[in-house]
Amino acid sequence: MKIRNKGFEVLSDGKHNKSVAFTREERELYGLRGLLPYSTVSQDVQVKRIMDGLKRKSTDIERYILLSLLHDRNEKLFYRVVTEYIEEVMPIIYTPTVGQACKEFSNNFKRTRGFYITPEDKGEISKILDNWPEDYVKVIVVTDGERILGLGDLGANGMGIPIGKLELYCACAGIHPHQCLPVMLDVGTNNDELLDDILYLGYPFKRLQGEEYFELVDEFVQAVQEKYPKALIQFEDFLTPNAYTLLNKYKDKVLCFNDDIQGTAAVALSGVYASTRITGIPFKDLKVMFLGAGSAATGIADLMVAAYMKEGLSKEEAHRQLWFVDVNGLVVEGRGDLMEHNLPYAHSHEQLGFEEAINAIQPHILIGATGVGGTFTQTVIEKMTALNDRPVIFALSNPTSKAECTAEQAYEWSDGKAIFASGSPFDMVNYKGQEFKPGQGNNAYVFPGIGLGAIICNAKNIPDELFLVAAKTLSDLVSDEDIDAGALYPKLKEIRNLSLEIAVAVADKAYELGIAKNQKPHNLRKFITDYMFNPEY
Ligand SMILES: O=C([O-])CC(=O)C(=O)O
Numbered sequence: 001m002k003i004r005n006k007g008f009e010v011l012s013d014g015k016h017n018k019s020v021a022f023t024r025e026e027r028e029l030y031g032l033r034g035l036l037p038y039s040t041v042s043q044d045v046q047v048k049r050i051m052d053g054l055k056r057k058s059t060d061i062e063r064y065i066l067l068s069l070l071h072d073r074n075e076k077l078f079y080r081v082v083t084e085y086i087e088e089v090m091p092i093i094y095t096p097t098v099g100q101a102c103k104e105f106s107n108n109f110k111r112t113r114g115f116y117i118t119p120e121d122k123g124e125i126s127k128i129l130d131n132w133p134e135d136y137v138k139v140i141v142v143t144d145g146e147r148i149l150g151l152g153d154l155g156a157n158g159m160g161i162p163i164g165k166l167e168l169y170c171a172c173a174g175i176h177p178h179q180c181l182p183v184m185l186d187v188g189t190n191n192d193e194l195l196d197d198i199l200y201l202g203y204p205f206k207r208l209q210g211e212e213y214f215e216l217v218d219e220f221v222q223a224v225q226e227k228y229p230k231a232l233i234q235f236e237d238f239l240t241p242n243a244y245t246l247l248n249k250y251k252d253k254v255l256c257f258n259d260d261i262q263g264t265a266a267v268a269l270s271g272v273y274a275s276t277r278i279t280g281i282p283f284k285d286l287k288v289m290f291l292g293a294g295s296a297a298t299g300i301a302d303l304m305v306a307a308y309m310k311e312g313l314s315k316e317e318a319h320r321q322l323w324f325v326d327v328n329g330l331v332v333e334g335r336g337d338l339m340e341h342n343l344p345y346a347h348s349h350e351q352l353g354f355e356e357a358i359n360a361i362q363p364h365i366l367i368g369a370t371g372v373g374g375t376f377t378q379t380v381i382e383k384m385t386a387l388n389d390r391p392v393i394f395a396l397s398n399p400t401s402k403a404e405c406t407a408e409q410a411y412e413w414s415d416g417k418a419i420f421a422s423g424s425p426f427d428m429v430n431y432k433g434q435e436f437k438p439g440q441g442n443n444a445y446v447f448p449g450i451g452l453g454a455i456i457c458n459a460k461n462i463p464d465e466l467f468l469v470a471a472k473t474l475s476d477l478v479s480d481e482d483i484d485a486g487a488l489y490p491k492l493k494e495i496r497n498l499s500l501e502i503a504v505a506v507a508d509k510a511y512e513l514g515i516a517k518n519q520k521p522h523n524l525r526k527f528i529t530d531y532m533f534n535p536e537y
């Protein structure tokens with residue numbers, strides 16, 4: 001480690017600060033004598049102090065704040081804590097607590113993190129990007145805050161999401177923290193409560209829309225191409241129509257993906273693959289019903305079409321296996337209120353409500369991506385159980401309050417038959433003396449590994465094949481023991497290894513497709529392992 005600063009400057013530099021773990025020699029060298037208490041302790045002891053501190057807090061938002069201050073103060077210690085205690089800490093720095101943190105972002109604002117762009121920066125984005133102190137940004141997560149989780153338009157308060165996603169990139173896939181850039185494209189908000197709030201810190205106007213909006217996004221994307229040509233741009237929590245417009249515009253030309261459309265799709269497809277090991281139903285025979293027709297649901301369906309076609313189905317046959325229900329009922333041909341991305345799934349059928357549609361279509365799998373809590377009612381789960389020995393239920397909306405049903409409800413209402421996964425974490429459920437382990441079908445299982453794979457090989461872009469291979473790799477890593485327990489995903493504590501394996505598979509595929517710009521290393525797995533950030537001092 002090279003530190004040029006001296007004294008308090010060293011202690012307030014989160015990238016290098018080790019605080020009471022600085023050794024006697026380091027204290028001498030960096031002018032720290034007298035500035036720290038006597039004891040020099042190991043990082044392990046520092047980790048213990050943080051974990052004890054977390055336990056003493058009475059709410060998760062206080063824990064979030066404690067960890068975010070730690071992140072500012074001592075980056076390595078923060079990542080040691082997150083990496084080592086991922087199961088305890090992920091629900092705090094990520095869903096569900098990050099949802100509340102976003103709602104309270106302006107209220108709790110302390111030290112700034114990330115980069116903010118507003119309409120006032122038009123024409124100057126490239127220039128202000130030079131204010132960012134890092135030269136080698138590799139991963140950017142950008143949002144405009146208009147659809148934060150299932151919580152709607154949170155304006156600039158949505159900055160909590162890019163920050164949280166990038167923390168997972170570093171903790172789960174070993175991306176180096178200084179190579180990460182959280183970006184808030186703060187184009188205003190249509191949330192009147194925020195506009196009326198004196199503490200709100202965002203651009204205090206209605207949202208920029210239409211051409212001007214897309215011009216600003218384009219200026220940002222172009223500025224990134226100039227300053228950080230190797231950086232991956234992850235679009236996150238945009239409103240569905242904008243999410244699709246931006247993805248279609250950039251996906252072939254720029255190294256980017258939309259996490260809600262494509263990341264969620266890969267993780268859901270992985271869970272669907274794994275479910276066949278429990279139900280015994282061949283993948284290509286699966287009939288799936290989606291509740292909600294937004295970006296997550298259609299993203300999953302589109303990737304499933306690609307997966308079915310790999311199994312020999314025609315595109316039309318693949319579409320026919322996938323059915324959508326939205327607020328207006330079954331999505332069928334001739335409905336005048338559909339968006340373009342819904343049209344391939346609007347089949348010729350009579351128009352039905354959700355429950356009648358389950359009876360008529362008889363799906364094996366139900367996937368909820370509505371952003372509305374409680375929409376999988378007891379009747380819905382009972383109908384799925386009447387139709388299937390082992391109904392597969394995905395309640396993907398976030399945070400927990402928006403889940404279509406809880407894990408407990410799924411097991412109870414199906415009399416223990418449901419195979420359940422959700423976007424936000426649920427604890428183990430004990431039902432009639434048996435332990436059930438709900439899976440967390442969250443894109444966090446895949447985006448860090450996909451991103452790592454893509455930047456390692458310097459991919460030109462990220463075609464569907466890479467998401468397919470990520471889904472397959474992840475599902476193959478679910479152990480037989482997990483499958484026997486009804487879990488569709490590997491244990492979260494294996495996430496670093498899962499991300500490594502996904503990265504290897506993704507980079508390998510990119511080389512095979514001829515879209516990797518870096519030379520292929522002799523030993524890809526070792527090359528990636530050597531790259532990965534290690535938070536130990
Ligand atoms: O952030 C998460 O937990 C998953 C996700 O992308 C979303 O719900 O928008």
Ligand SMILES: [Mg+2]
Pocket residue numbers: 149236237259260
């Ligand atoms: Mg998201």
